[in-house]
Amino acid sequence: MEARHLRYAVALAEHEHFGRAAGELGIAQPPLSKQIADLEREVGVRLFDRTRQGVFPTAAGEAFLARARRALDEIAAATVDAGRAARGETGRLRLGFVASALLDPLPGVLSRFGRERPDVRLELHEMATSRSSPALVAGELDVALTLGPPRGAGAEHLVSVPIGRDHVIAVVSTVHPYAGQQSISADQLRRQPLIVSAGEDEPAVVAGLRTLLGTDSSALGGATVARDVHTIIGLAASGVGVGLGPSRMRAVPRPGVRFCEVTPRTPLPDLILSFAARDHSAVLRAFLDTIRKNCPDVGAALNDRLRPHT
Amino acid sequence: MEARHLRYAVALAEHEHFGRAAGELGIAQPPLSKQIADLEREVGVRLFDRTRQGVFPTAAGEAFLARARRALDEIAAATVDAGRAARGETGRLRLGFVASALLDPLPGVLSRFGRERPDVRLELHEMATSRSSPALVAGELDVALTLGPPRGAGAEHLVSVPIGRDHVIAVVSTVHPYAGQQSISADQLRRQPLIVSAGEDEPAVVAGLRTLLGTDSSALGGATVARDVHTIIGLAASGVGVGLGPSRMRAVPRPGVRFCEVTPRTPLPDLILSFAARDHSAVLRAFLDTIRKNCPDVGAALNDRLRPHT
DNA sequence: CCCGGCAATACTTTTGAGGTATTGCCAGCA
DNA sequence: TGCTGGCAATACCTCAAAAGTATTGCCGGG
CATH class of the missing domain: 3.40.190.10 (Periplasmic binding protein-like II)
Structure with missing residues (x-):
């Protein structure tokens, strides 16, 4: 069974007439008749009563159509949701940070980001600098605020940008x-x-x-x-x-x-923002943009990072 | 977009590998690559990251897949629900009855029917004989218990069966x-x-x-x-x-x-059961069957009615 | 009894899903 | 550094089936 069958059945129920439904669907009447017949054969049940007064769903047809409409709604929503996720309007951002970051840049950054991206789930993890870098490398964090640059295994795969002196x-x-x-x-x-x-x-x-x-x-x-x-x-x-x-x-x-x-x-040590160099997620880009707008003295590396719109 | 695209995307996410997913789907690898590429073009977003380690959904892909799985579930449920409705396991039965029917046949009939068809919604309407027949003809009732046979306009389109003397x-x-x-x-x-x-x-x-x-x-x-x-x-x-x-x-x-x-x-007057002659719904048939099993002296017309399994 | 409207059927055309063969691209390794 | 193996993408072909055209068949209303 294909989405086409669902669309055709819904249109037919809507217009109660093969010819008009076909016209609405942009196809001729015989193909619609055939597709509905195929659908009824596959489901194993007559879905529409063809009467002189019009074409009406049977009880089985009503049950089928209710599910069909929901399925079509899900399909439409799939595209919308994928687009929103791709633009970074939804999703998740796992942020690791040293406690002192809570004093200065984070209150402003978080409230602004929460306003700009209300549907992004923020996961906040206070942790020492030494724990942030491995977590970033392992993919357990998306972005981290540390004191001094990240060190240790895999640190070369991280991008680090100073965002504040101290x-x-x-x-x-x-x-x-x-x-x-x-x-x-x-x-x-x-x-x-x-x-x-x-x-x-x-x-x-x-x-x-x-x-x-x-x-x-x-x-x-x-x-x-x-x-x-x-x-x-x-x-x-x-x-x-x-x-x-x-x-x-x-x-x-x-x-x-x-x-x-x-x-x-x-x-x-400078307050350093770091993240995985291979991470091009839109949510991360949006967060970096918020950082840039909130921290006057961010490094040029961050501006570079925000240039390409891949 | 067709259901096929959803099935392929789900399978690819499952196997994280084009070749194996294609095998599981019973098709060759190139068609799967093409269908996924077509899907990504239509959605306008990259849904999978192809890495050496495997094929993984992007954030947009995850959002898409969540909807896709639900859509596929709805499609599967559509067939199941249609079948259940066609067998009269779900649906609605609107029953009109004279008050005295509540004394004798209805308690047993209703409790038995409720046990045998738990997912059928019973709508009970106590009404005088004179009101039942027009309601049946107008399609506002599915079945009625009256005192004496139905009369009035359209009564010739009703089937009437005596189910109890008094x-x-x-x-x-x-x-x-x-x-x-x-x-x-x-x-x-x-x-x-x-x-x-x-x-x-x-x-x-x-x-x-x-x-x-x-x-x-x-x-x-x-x-x-x-x-x-x-x-x-x-x-x-x-x-x-x-x-x-x-x-x-x-x-x-x-x-x-x-x-x-x-x-x-x-x-x-005899207690009469009547319903629209053109009504062949499975729920009605099931109800008639329950009546037959519960009322010892039903007329032969009811048994005739239950014979054909159209 | 004929006519008009509608769905189904018969048959043709054309789209596109799927198959086979091949290329291109790395990662790991000698 | 070149070789190789594994994998996805590309190129091209085949064929199933979706859609189109023409026609038939079936009633219901003049």
């Missing part, structure tokens, strides 16, 4: 003696109880702090370790010590604390 | 003086307050009572009129008088009353 800043309670300072020096920091984020997950951040405080400094060893920047800020607010974290944490609105620059200015 | 019986309270009698005479009835059913809807019943009591009798004029036999029995039980009704009302289980024959035995 450096170390301090956060102190508004009643802390340093709160009035424009910036805090490394020496001052070494004399204070410090609060830093859990180091093992993001060694690049730890390296930055070591650079700032000196590799032999015992300040880091004695520091309070917090799981995330919110905790750092909370602890700093309550006067436990001076929090150290990425400048991105300025984005967290919180009364009772002050953010201060630290001298010397200590760069942290 | 006569007048009396119902009295167990404490009524007549309660002990084997039968009650017409004379005795004329000396009692009577309870009869509403006459206008079923003139044939009124005619029967007139025959029994005498056309000039004032007994009928002074009788209490009840809407249905349940009311007659209820009023009789409470001692209002002697109820007169069809022998069918014996089927109503009710403590506190006794049913008595009436002499002379006064026949009431």
Whole structure:
């Protein structure tokens, strides 16, 4: 049985007349008669009653037609859905990201993307840089935001684009003696109880702090370790010590604390967006476009990437 | 687009390999390649990625395949449903009936039919004999149970079969003086307050009572009129008088009353089953068959009707 | 009894699905 | 680097069947 049989049966039921139905279908009457006869033979049941008053579906015909119409609807929808998927209007995007990305670029990016692509299912996975790259290579993620470029097996199949610079800043309670300072020096920091984020997950951040405080400094060893920047800020607010974290944490609105620059200015690894080089999906392209529109200082590589409309 | 394209795409997605999918479909590989290419051209989107590792659906392909599978399921179900409808396993039966039919043949018939044809939707319409026949002729009913044969315009297009005889019986309270009698005479009835059913809807019943009591009798004029036999029995039980009704009302289980024959035995119109002569639907045939199995004294016409398996 | 309208049948044409043979394109390997 | 094997695409042919034309057959209404 072919879709043609369904279309013909539906048209015949619609017009209740072989000649007119055939005309509507753009064919002559005899072929329509034959196709309907073939259909009835295949189904094994008379689907239409031919009377002088017109051609009407039998009970079996009504049952058949109900299914036939649904089948034809599905077929029409198949083309529509395929087109929407190809244009990236539907689908799925699995995004891996480091926690600090939640502070700055992600809120704007995600809300904009959700508005532009309401039918794309976003799957968000907070994970350390070290876990993102293998997941991208294995095809478990579509795109990742990491601190520093991806490394490890298969990294050469990934495209990486820096989308934001970062450096170390301090956060102190508004009643802390340093709160009035424009910036805090490394020496001052070494004399204070410090609060830093859990180091093992993001060694690049730890390296930055070591650079700032000196590799032999015992300040880091004695520091309070917090799981995330919110905790750092909370602890700093309550006067436990001076929090150290990425400048991105300025984005967290919180009364009772002050953010201060630290001298010397200590760069942290760039926030890097990466994805599989062979991935040309429209959903990914749309996401990259959103990133470009939301992040002022994206690398040229991303613009290049968005040029070709393959 | 034809169902063939859907089947081929589904098979290709299943086997992830043009050659093997073609083998499974019973065709050679080149035609499959061509059909898939044609499909992709028509949809306007690449549906499969051909890689060295195999052939995999693109995101658009996945969206397309989901619809394609549903469409194929509908097509398969269309044939199945048409067959079930043609065998009378599904569908609708609109039954018109006089209230007294609810007493005797209908409970058994309906429960049996409901068991044998669980997927047939039964539409039950209690109506007077005079309304059933036009409804049958107009195609608003499929089958009717009436008192006496159908009459009126178009009645010649109806088939009528007597399925049960009936006569007048009396119902009295167990404490009524007549309660002990084997039968009650017409004379005795004329000396009692009577309870009869509403006459206008079923003139044939009124005619029967007139025959029994005498056309000039004032007994009928002074009788209490009840809407249905349940009311007659209820009023009789409470001692209002002697109820007169069809022998069918014996089927109503009710403590506190006794049913008595009436002499002379006064026949009431036969219970008649009728339907459109041109109606050959399987659901109707199944219903007639149920009637035959449930009513011992159906006319030969019904058995004739069930013979041909057209 | 003829006529008109309609579906079915008979027969022809033509489209396109499917078959065979071949090419082209890599990936793996010597 | 060239060779080979596996696979999809291309080229070309064949034939089934979809569609067209002409005609018949069947009623129902003048």
